Amino acid sequence: MNTRNSHRARAIVLHTLDYGESDRIATFYTREFGKLKGIAKGARRSRRRFANSLEPFSFTQVLFSRRGGGDSLAMVDQCEIIDHFPMIRSDLEKSVAASYLVELTGAFTVEGKRNEAVFQLLVDFLSLMENGPFRTGLLSFFEIRLLGLAGYEPILDRCSRCHVPLDAGRTFHFSNSRGGLQCSRCVSVPEAAPALSLGTIRSLLHGKALPARNLSRLLLSPRADDESRRLLVSFIRHILGRELKSWQVLRQLRQLDAINVDTC
């Protein structure tokens, strides 16, 4: 059967790969279809059909078709820019951080499963970076929200074993294997993870709940920033079983003093 269905979708470009002489394979996160992989024939030459829109973290409107059976690689017929995020592109730190956000999204989603909240999360955070100063806290807030949407919401409002609340006067440690906090009484062996300050935990809960447009006003203390990064980077590495490529690049840039993001 060779019937092809045409679709239109709003999408953030997650990844691109040059293919052959002039084609490009692109992975999108679309509002309407979730993660989608497609091939754009002649993308590197045709200004008319693609207008250089197939670039990491570009916000686009994409026209694609695929066979009724739902074969994995879609045919991208046209792609138009909705937002190139020029302020992100002209700032090294923002540009690499935006790459990290799209790589993380790709790592926590599967093709063909629609989740409009994930799409909105990406759009919201790219817009925050485009329109405001870059803060490391944005990475933490993005991560904690994405973890929740992907079904890995860390338990941060109580002990994940005995359920005592944060105000029980105990100290709390984060356990990767439990995916949540453990209070000082439940931590059986002295865990590698150091105790978290209550301020850090509350900031993360706050950063998860606040409407995205208000996040640029939420400032983390240096300690909360540092502890959040350590907790989330380690938890994400634990879930994925690997470190993201863009995170390694962020760390190299940090070692060169080219950016200020704390890469732990």
Next chain:
Amino acid sequence: MSRYAPPIERLITELARFPGIGEKTAARLANFILHESVEDARRLAASIMEVKERIRLCRQCFNLAEGELCAVCADPARDRGTVCVVQDPDALIAIETTGEFRGTYHVLHGVLAPLDGVGPDDLRLRELLARVDAHAVREVIVATNPDVQGEATALLINKLLAGRTVAISRIAMGVPMGGDLKYTDRMTLGKALEFRRGM
């Protein structure tokens, strides 16, 4: 079960490793080679080996070279005070074709590509800094592609060179955002170099 005799299968497998070459194209190329004269086939094999044995990277700019220095660096008429940074030898050739540029080059052999795990350590950046420090370089022109990765690379070079007494400029006019120097026509590229802007 193999469709071809094993030697042909092996050739198809080898050819199919090339970028953009699929199984079908590889089979077509293998068939072409099969029907060529022995001399033609031998010349092809010899030129592959010649490239591997004789071409190396220029010790000054990392362009492809037949000796210690590439043709540009070996030319006494080229201005060593102006260094144009490009991402690969293809981009260098594209600029050379314009005939507009009389300086020398520095080939990075890649661009910052966080999503593919290509970081500063994978590019010839240390060598660029060493070159700027050791020689009388007056101007560095960053001619990476105007796409996300090329822009990020340009920003990084700008940051790394800040504080040194060297002018830094970026090619600008006419090259569309997201574009590729390889596919930019000569006139546009020539103008882009001429009207470069400070960074």
